[in-house]
Amino acid sequence: METFNKGNIPTKLPGTGTSIFAIMSQMAAENNAVNLSQGFPDFPVSEELIEKVHFYMKKGYNQYAPMPGVPALRQAISGMFYDNYGVRYDPDTEINIAAGATQALFTAISAFIREGDEAIIFEPAYDSYAPAVILNGGLVKYAQLQFPDFSINWDALPRMITHRTRLIIINTPQNPTGSVLGKEDMEHLEKLTRGTDIIVISDEVYEHLIFDGLKHYSACLFPELARRTLVIGSFGKTFHATGWKTGFVLAPEKLMAEYRKVHQFVVFAGNTPIQYAIADFIGNKENYLHLGEFYQAKRDFFVKKLKKSAFKILPAHGTYFQLLDYSALSDLPETEFAKWLVKEHKIAAIPVSAFYKNGDDYKILRFCFAKKEQTLTQAAKILSEIK
Structure with a gap:
């Protein structure tokens, strides 16, 4: 098949590639990892x-x-x-x-x-x-x-x-x-x-x-x-x-x-x-009125399980995402550390640097806690064992 204009297709989004959400979810599936990257619940709808x-x-x-x-x-x-x-x-x-x-x-x-x-x-x-x-x-x-x-x-x-x-x-x-x-x-x-x-x-x-x-x-x-x-x-x-x-x-x-x-x-x-x-x-x-209590209980459950980990817990006052600072564990950039976690420890998160135009890197990952307690327990156990 002939390429269009010899392959020179103009793009309206030159700096855009595959989203970090798709990348991390794919890596999670390939490595049979606990997926706390993409923001979706793993418990049933009403x-x-x-x-x-x-x-x-x-x-x-x-x-x-x-x-x-x-x-x-x-x-x-x-x-x-x-x-x-x-x-x-x-x-x-x-x-x-x-x-x-x-x-x-x-x-x-x-x-x-x-x-x-x-x-x-x-x-x-x-x-x-x-x-x-x-x-x-x-x-x-x-x-x-x-x-x-x-x-x-x-x-x-x-x-x-x-x-x-x-x-x-x-x-x-x-x-x-x-x-x-x-x-x-x-x-x-x-x-x-x-x-x-x-x-x-x-x-x-x-x-x-x-x-x-x-x-x-x-x-x-x-x-x-x-x-x-x-x-x-x-x-x-x-x-x-x-x-x-x-x-x-x-x-x-x-x-x-x-x-x-x-x-x-x-x-x-x-x-x-x-x-x-x-x-x-x-x-x-x-x-819908008690959803805040429902998700706060999940956040508190996850955070409590992480108390003895080397991760620093940043305040999360809303959403179903928890930020964790890994600076005490590694100097790797966020994306590299996130990929390392998936490959070596079978847990997926999202680097917060992906949410910055210039990839600002504070050594922080985003974890989704909209999960069953079983999933959160497994995730916290993995994270707490990383030294």
Whole structure:
């Protein structure tokens, strides 16, 4: 077969290769390792929720959903946010269902980034933000979260804003660090963007996975901020069903109108029977209100098992990820140490350097603790034996 133009195919993402998540998961499978790398649970989805999906499949709800999403689910989300935050989003004009939060993020970025626009993201950052900006002709500006607590430097941030700043993307609770933005952080952002045309994307997919008595301060709680913000959530994260790829977007009507212009051509609609099932399921608050306690118990279980290890445990106040500092064990760069762990000790994690544009290396790995106690016990035993 002839190569296209003698193999000189132009690329829009020249620095992008296979993701570290795919690499580490493949290595875990090849080495029969305990896989705490990719963020997915190894315990079952609620039987009740599965039965509801089956019910709607059997009932014949198997064709395209409306482009904005099934009305029953949009209404249920509106009620859920009013109950949880006292904020009302109109289910017809301000809520849209997405085929997962990553699709929602890509669509939101595509809707607002134009050629030459700037987007500010905070590193270490979830890996889909920057490529989506670049694919739409935008320029990414990287703000560094302050090590070791991964907080925002609010004194430095204003100096990054120019007349070309179009987007600021925040993530709380934050993947990969487990840090959480507080009320003062959101007030800083509200003040910083006041009187500007800056749009905010607030990635809140772990909103229910928050620990230690902390509160989730959604962007929707701050009126001036909410008027310029698209809030993005994920039922895959909330209900341990990452493979279902069902998320949602909340935004004021004018922003949502722009989002939907793009959404219809990216995916058009999400999975129909799953939307109906989730609409029923979130009608019962007990199905999501105690998730923080559930995952904090898993975090505490894992951390307790690691007390005698040589790893230093960094605080994780949200998500289902735990960062471990291995600097007392090795001087190897993070990616090399992560690969060594898989090959020599049969356990897989993600190097946090993969979440930095320039591969900043603090000798830290990210471990997913959304696992059964048996899996966490096995993982902790392996890690504790490394000297």
